[in-house]
Amino acid sequence: MPKILIPTPLRQFADKKDSVDVAGATVGEALAALTTAHPDLKKNLFTDEGKLRSFVNVYVNDEDIRFLEKDKTAVAGGDTISIVPSIAGGAR
Amino acid sequence: MITVETQPWSVMVDHAQATYPNECCGAMLGSIDGDVKTVRLALPLDNAYEGAQRERYELRPEDLLFAEREARKNGMDLIGIFHSHPDCDAYFSKTDLENSCPWYSFIVLSIQQGKFHHANSWLPNMEQTEAAKEELTHPNA
Ligand SMILES: [Zn+2]
Numbered sequence: 032m033p034k035i036l037i038p039t040p041l042r043q044f045a046d047k048k049d050s051v052d053v054a055g056a057t058v059g060e061a062l063a064a065l066t067t068a069h070p071d072l073k074k075n076l077f078t079d080e081g082k083l084r085s086f087v088n089v090y091v092n093d094e095d096i097r098f099l100e101k102d103k104t105a106v107a108g109g110d111t112i113s114i115v116p117s118i119a120g121g122a123r
Numbered sequence: 124m125i126t127v128e129t130q131p132w133s134v135m136v137d138h139a140q141a142t143y144p145n146e147c148c149g150a151m152l153g154s155i156d157g158d159v160k161t162v163r164l165a166l167p168l169d170n171a172y173e174g175a176q177r178e179r180y181e182l183r184p185e186d187l188l189f190a191e192r193e194a195r196k197n198g199m200d201l202i203g204i205f206h207s208h209p210d211c212d213a214y215f216s217k218t219d220l221e222n223s224c225p226w227y228s229f230i231v232l233s234i235q236q237g238k239f240h241h242a243n244s245w246l247p248n249m250e251q252t253e254a255a256k257e258e259l260t261h262p263n264a
Contacts, residue, residue, distance in 0.1 A: 115188055117222070119179070122216055
């Protein structure tokens with residue numbers, strides 16, 4: 032089963048775990064399994080329309096899924112999925 | 124509320140003054156106890172924005188992953204992000220808001236003519252439509 036690493040601020044919604052093993056053959060399935068097991072994570076990761084929030088990047092191992100096959104990116108046992116916020120800004 | 128200890132505070136101010144007139148950015152590591160956050164370690168990170176860094180900053184995701192790993196290694200949590208506003212006040216701009224993440228405290232340091240002037244901490248909401256001011260304590264306050 033792929034493993035999803037949980038960023039520190041979200042662990043409070045995942046029984047304090049820093050990683051969760053989930054079933055799923057794609058990133059989309061794995062994230063769905065994660066938010067089914069830990070429903071409080073859902074609103075942190077997805078909009079009401081079910082799209083990943085704009086500040087949420089998902090990596091499989093060290094690759095951004097936007098440069099792979101997005102939520103259809105295949106995952107298997109031994110793969111690590113990371114949730115990494117995207118952060119930027121500017122005074123103007 | 125968020126308190127920044129003396130050592131990380133000087134790292135943040137030094138980094139912001141050294142990168143002036145450009146914006147700087149970095150990660151704040153520490154602990155959270157209920158509503159009280161304490162910054163114990165500051166990690167200056169690269170401003171990865173490709174363009175005029177006088178008014179923009181961007182963090183690389185891999186640098187955030189690095190900060191997460193450093194936090195774990197030190198028995199701390201990644202609790203916030205800091206950046207500077209050269210010759211601007213420490214408000215949370217529309218650009219800051221639209222590129223923020225509600226999981227962290229955002230400390231903005233106002234650097235006026237190369238010197239630290241004041242700072243504020245902000246808590247953006249999930250929809251990136253507004254940020255609440257968070258009580259901030261630091262050695263220069
Ligand atoms: Zn800013």
